[in-house]
Amino acid sequence: MTFTTHTIDREKLKRLADVAVKVGLNLQPGQELVMTAPVEALPLVREITEAAYEAGASLVTPLLSDDEVTLARYRSGTSDGFDTAPGWLYEGMAQAFEKGAARLAIKGDDPALLAGRNPDHVGRAAKAMSAASRPALNHIANFRINWNIVSWPGLAWARQVFPHLAPEAAQAALADAIFKASRVDQGGAVEAWRAHNATLAERAAWLNGNRFDALHYTGPGTDLTIGLADGHAWVGGETEARNGVICTPNIPTEEVFTTPHAERADGYVRATKPLSYQGTLIEEIEVRFEGGRITEARAASGENVFRTLLDNDEGARRLGEVALVPHRSPISDTGLLFYNTLFDENAASHIALGQCYAECFEDKTLSKEEVAQRGGNSSIIHVDWMIGSAEIDIDGITADGTRVPVMRSGGWAQG
Ligand code: ZN
Numbered sequence: 001m002t003f004t005t006h007t008i009d010r011e012k013l014k015r016l017a018d019v020a021v022k023v024g025l026n027l028q029p030g031q032e033l034v035m036t037a038p039v040e041a042l043p044l045v046r047e048i049t050e051a052a053y054e055a056g057a058s059l060v061t062p063l064l065s066d067d068e069v070t071l072a073r074y075r076s077g078t079s080d081g082f083d084t085a086p087g088w089l090y091e092g093m094a095q096a097f098e099k100g101a102a103r104l105a106i107k108g109d110d111p112a113l114l115a116g117r118n119p120d121h122v123g124r125a126a127k128a129m130s131a132a133s134r135p136a137l138n139h140i141a142n143f144r145i146n147w148n149i150v151s152w153p154g155l156a157w158a159r160q161v162f163p164h165l166a167p168e169a170a171q172a173a174l175a176d177a178i179f180k181a182s183r184v185d186q187g188g189a190v191e192a193w194r195a196h197n198a199t200l201a202e203r204a205a206w207l208n209g210n211r212f213d214a215l216h217y218t219g220p221g222t223d224l225t226i227g228l229a230d231g232h233a234w235v236g237g238e239t240e241a242r243n244g245v246i247c248t249p250n251i252p253t254e255e256v257f258t259t260p261h262a263e264r265a266d267g268y269v270r271a272t273k274p275l276s277y278q279g280t281l282i283e284e285i286e287v288r289f290e291g292g293r294i295t296e297a298r299a300a301s302g303e304n305v306f307r308t309l310l311d312n313d314e315g316a317r318r319l320g321e322v323a324l325v326p327h328r329s330p331i332s333d334t335g336l337l338f339y340n341t342l343f344d345e346n347a348a349s350h351i352a353l354g355q356c357y358a359e360c361f362e363d364k365t366l367s368k369e370e371v372a373q374r375g376g377n378s379s380i381i382h383v384d385w386m387i388g389s390a391e392i393d394i395d396g397i398t399a400d401g402t403r404v405p406v407m408r409s410g411g412w413a414q415g
Pocket residue numbers: 255257321323345350384
């Protein structure tokens with residue numbers, strides 16, 4: 001393997017590392033850091049490690065993975081082996097988190113790595129992995145610790161986003177797009193992120209202050225009313241983890257989001273961007289909701305995959321997230337489809353089918369049952385898809401029926 005990092009701007013990479021450590025993690029002096037990354041992302045791993053020690057980290061432990069190593073298992077591993085996952089590793093990670101370590105993940109792997117591999121092996125390996133990683137993942141999902149995800153322009157990923165460019169040019173172009181989307185293309189990136197987080201917090205506060213009962217979306221192919229969960233809260237940007245550290249889990253992030261009511265979505269909606277799901281592109285999705293449940297679904301391509309997705313469980317046909325994202329942002333301005341949810345869901349207003357977020361309630365200590373009583377959906381899936389564009393208007397509707405403009409032509413209606 002060759003590192004083609006001379007195509008990637010060193011200064012901007014340093015800024016991304018700085019933003020990941022200071023804003024994303026808000027790493028505390030004396031805190032340990034556990035980092036996972038593709039081996040290809042080593043230049044960013046090194047920059048982040050440097051920034052973490054400068055911020056006072058007691059120990060940085062990187063764990064590297066490699067696409068070729070992963071593929072070797074599918075080429076040459078015995079079928080019996082695919083139920084094995086390194087539970088010991090995740091138990092160790094969980095131990096580190098219990099002792100106060102922060103967690104950083106660098107993403108950038110090939111989105112289509114396992115396409116064409118034996119689906120039985122892929123499925124069993126994924127199942128074993130999700131069971132084994134649960135002790136560690138619980139800390140992340142429940143926000144017990146500060147954590148962050150940033151991206152590296154992996155070569156295979158870059159070639160999927162820019163299929164018409166030569167490999168090195170594609171990687172340079174993806175690096176450029178990641179830097180822009182992550183708001184590190186200019187100096188003062190940490191300050192820019194603090195300002196951006198303040199804006200997201202203001203939006204969330206405005207939405208919370210209005211106490212909307214429902215949102216009404218109108219536009220081409222769309223007339224949809226989404227009821228919001230009882231006692232829902234809008235959140236966005238920074239989050240206070242249960243260890244008291246205020247972190248920004250996703251870099252980039254543009255969304256303000258909350259939990260819809262699983263039984264109160266009615267009308268029809270047309271997706272405004274293709275959905276990239278497990279290596280399949282699902283295009284021109286159109287669905288009808290009745291009483292919160294999808295009762296009709298169509299897609300111009302990938303319809304079978306979309307139907308399989310909906311049939312995962314009862315909650316897979318219902319909404320678990322509603323997110324507002326202005327049509328114009330550094331991500332949407334790139335005009336790219338990234339085939340990566342972290343980027344694509346931050347380019348347009350979206351909804352997600354499946355599991356809701358328990359932290360999107362005013363009361364942060366709700367049990368699973370209490371979340372369900374308030375209308376929070378549950379499912380084994382959580383899949384975001386884009387329904388926002390410059391042609392979509394959104395009104396907030398309060399309990400007494402008052403309508404307030406929330407978004408007009410894809411932008412915030414209030415300034
Ligand atoms: Zn979202």
